[in-house]
Amino acid sequence: MKNIWRFLPFGLILLLTGCGMENLSALDPQGPVADMQYSLIALSLYIMIFVLVVVFLIYIFVLFKFRERPGDTHIPKQVHGNRTLEIIWTTIPIILLLMLAVPNVMDTFTLANTSVVSEDGEEEMDHVHVEVIAHQFWWEFHYPDLEITAGQDMYIPTDTRIIISLESEDVQHSFWVPALAGKQDNVPGITNEMWFEAPNEGVYMGKCTELCGPSHWLMDFKVVAVDPGTFDQWAENMAEPEEDVMNPEEGTVAADGREVFQDSCISCHAVGDEGGAIGPNMTNFGERQVIAGYLEYDEENLENWLRDTQEYKPGAEMPSYTHDEINDEEMAALIEYLNGLKILD
Ligand SMILES: [Cu+2]
Missing domain, CATH: 1.10.287 (Helix Hairpins)
Incomplete structure (x- = not known):
């Protein structure tokens, strides 16, 4: 045994x-x-x-060596202690x-050790602080020093110490990006800390590893490591997206889509600093690789997700939108608007 x-x-x-x-x-x-x-x-x-x-x-x-052989009846020498x-x-x-x-x-x-101050207390190491707030069933990334909030995709600069504070908005979750760092729990009412660095640019897959509800297994996220210059650009544009991203030109399909978004989505989802914070921030939604954390990003999946949210992510707080609430034309416009939410060139 x-x-x-x-x-x-x-x-x-x-x-x-x-x-x-x-x-x-x-x-x-x-x-x-x-x-x-x-x-x-x-x-x-x-x-x-x-x-x-x-x-x-x-x-x-x-x-x-010591197995019993046929015909051998002798008793081995008895030993006590050696x-x-x-x-x-x-x-x-x-x-x-x-x-x-x-x-x-x-x-x-x-x-x-998540301290960014050198041992003599004189120098402060180059770092980015990210508050990782877990929700059923998505991830919020708040950058307190940069005053920006992102959903699902955590952008970080390469070769920079990333200091993570882990919190939870509801139940216990666990933050895990295996290629970069081992897991730590997001516990309601407690702030856990960890750090990591990514020397190479790339997209690193992350997952929740604490059974947190019916869609726990779909609670994926991505860590997107970009060079520090691109990161600064990203942070700047997240804080202040260009005007034509926020407000597509009047008379375009995207502008109609923005109206649908304003009517149906904005109480939970923000674009720029306008909108609710119940669901993921959508400022750079058009740059995501996946929808809802796991569906391949394409228009068909986006529509399916919006129409059958509860089917794709049981227990999520987002409702499914029927044809009575958002008709086909409005849906197409909304998708056009969401596709255009891009802040990096
Ligand atoms: Cu979770």
Whole structure:
């Protein structure tokens, strides 16, 4: 029975690699935090494999060497206590545990340190602070120093320390971007902190990993790492989108769509700083890769989502819109308007 537990690391690896969609894997680490965590996984695994191999070799050796042979009735010499053996099998596990414990404890302190001030208290490290607020079933990213709020896509500059504060608006959720950093919980009433850095530009897949309701499994998000110049541009445009994005030219289909948005959506969704904050901010909606966190971004999926919201994300706070509420022409205009909500060229 004991040996079954020694197979656990292999099972774990299989499970982790099973989540190979996009870069939703802790086994392809990007950046210092993920690297550190991967090294701990690897170190633990190698130590466990070493123990497994040694135990199995001894087991097999003993099984064959001392097995009962036909006709052999002699009783082996009875031994009581062996100081050398006892010292060996006490010392080796202590050494192995120290090899596990020392880097684990050291890295735990490094990972828990979200301070951006240097040790002498003089310099402040380049950083971006993001408050990650979890909702059933979407993610809000608030940048307090930049005074902007984004939904679903968390833009970050590369090679910059990202300081994350985790909060929840309703139940317990958990924030996980495996390629960049291990998970931390979003707990109502408590603010947890973590940090990570992304050295490479790219889109990193994130997921909620705490069972938080009927659409928990659809609570995906993306971390979009761009070069610092593009990030500054993004932040500037998020704070103050260009006028023709906010207000499409009079007489265009998009302008009609904006009216539908103003009638039906704006009490929950904001564009720029105008609108409610119950649902995700829509300022850069047209730049999303997915709708509702998981549906491929195209017009058909967008319409399906708006018509059958509860079908696609059971338990979401957003209602489904029937043809009586938004007719086909209005829907087409609304989609045109949403497609045009782009702030980066
Ligand atoms: Cu969740």
